Amino acid sequence: MKIIPSPALVRQSLAGHSWLGLLAGALLYLVCLSGTLAVFYPEFERWEQPRVPEYLEVDPGIFDTAYAEALARDPAATEHVFIGLPHGDMPRATVSTDNVGWFVHRDGSLGEQVAHDWTHILLDLHLFLHLPESFGMIVVSLLGVILCGLIISGLLAHPRLFKDAFSLRLRGSKRMEQVDIHNRLSVWGTPFHLMIGITGAYFGLAMLILPVIAEVYYEGDTDRVMATLFGAEPQLEQTLERPAAVGRAVRAVEEMAADSRPFYVTLEEVGTPQQFMLVGAGYPRRLIYAEQFRFDSAGNYLDKAGFSDGEAGKQAIFSVYRLHFGHFGGLPVKFAYALLGLALTVVAVSGVNIWLARRKHRDLLNPLWTGFVWGAPLALAVSALAQVVFGIPATALFWITLLLCGCLSRLLDDDRRTRRQLLWYTAGAAFALVAGHMAKFGSHAVGGAALWVNVAWLTVAVIFCLAATKAGTRLSRR
């Protein structure tokens, strides 16, 4: 027995798919593009500050004084101190208050201030679309919901989706080409896309539904929900005579869980009698972000949250981050995520392209869309150039560049010419970025993570040059 959706269902599903896709297409594109790059955000952070000394082995005792020094340097009030221990993904140690952070030298002295401003622009675009955080996170989470709706409607709207799973007809008619690209990348990426949709929706929706869950389970007490999911805060009354014993706590975790690797320490309720420490430790071959071990200020072990061996729900909820960002399994997984993320980006764009190609006319939306799609990589490259090389705050510049690309596209009113010009501009900006980075950081720009990020920018520049040249040849044949 074959289950084939009726033509009416297919037609209706297609209508629903189009409505949802058009509603979210542009924002989905930005979120997917920035998300694809965000997979490598630790590498971008290292590239932004390539002079910072890197090391993996360190005596955790140095952080007792390092964090006290950071607190002394930061006059503003802080409730938390975050200590990043060096590890494979980020072989640098940091200590940060709620307001400012510093890198920590191997001897415990504080070094350069932490400043990953362009990486934050990228991450904020992915997480909040540069909107105010709480609102932006909900908007982006709703995009995750829409992505789930698009996957369901897409599967029902295309009865030949699996039958044509290997058919990819490029060029020919614009519409057929876009349909093939859209459907093929969608069907092969379905498990990944669904996972990204569900985990992406979690981050904003969790806060939105917290009061409802609290009402159902604990008469509206949201703190109890948080305690159930993430563990209750220890009730302490201590006299703080010396800095928290960070080193002792980290060493205790290393002894208690030999197969784990501590990679961060958070001090909560800093400077109060309730002060305590969370030591986060990663486990091999586990998706959980970390197991959290809790200690009092003197470094005495209190308990652990149970993310590694507690209830299935706790383990699942603390696995969402790594699953969404691909931060597990090393570089091969990151590259696979980048590849499939790029595919999802192309799916978002080709979906709108299909709708545009299906229309019987051309209007303002056509050039604006072309300018927006090919302007986004340019806007990212220009913002990186301004922020990293010249130290100019570049969030506004990103949006201004995008706006100017729309205007240019409207002015040229020729999609292929616009695309070609924007490809050239992006390649130029990427070349300038690498040149500027090398001029600013010298030999540090060609070592460690900085080298690979610069090589990646150069690769993008070369690919865009080749694509622009090819597009130019086609234009001259026209």
Add this chain to the structure above:
Amino acid sequence: MYSLIAMMAALIGVAGLYSSWRRLALAGPGVVAGSWLLIVLSGWIWCLGWGVEFGTVFACLALSVAGGVFLLLNYEVRERKSPRPADTQQLVINPRTWGRHALLSIIVFPVAGTLSVVGSILLAHEMPWIPVNQMVLAVLLIPVIWGAAAYWACADPLPGRPAIALGVGALLSLACLYL
């Protein structure tokens, strides 16, 4: 070693599907069934080598990558049909469709959203599990239920039907949860 064997199994499985699809020497229902079996087997091998968590994710990623490989093997470049570019007309905004779009927006967001939130919590609440597992199930179910409800709202030619059904569903779920 496990990774290599699992990846090979996934590639051979997808190759079998591809061969059947292209009607090459190896084709037919037996080949399709065998190919799917190999793909499932590759998932099991991933889990053996990397544990259930990594193994499941790797199996999904490998299937996507394997599919992409055969897609690249099969792409076909046709002669570009370049119709004469149409003149850009003035953007026409049709206010008559605004009502429908506004209605759909209301159904897709507040109505479907309310149903998915309270419906997921109700569904999870009825599971014979401890609260933490129920809560997490609810959180992870919401986007799927919301997405499905949003799809229905957009696909139904009579938008009133999903609006009423989802609204009533949300009210009943609320009643079950709070009364």
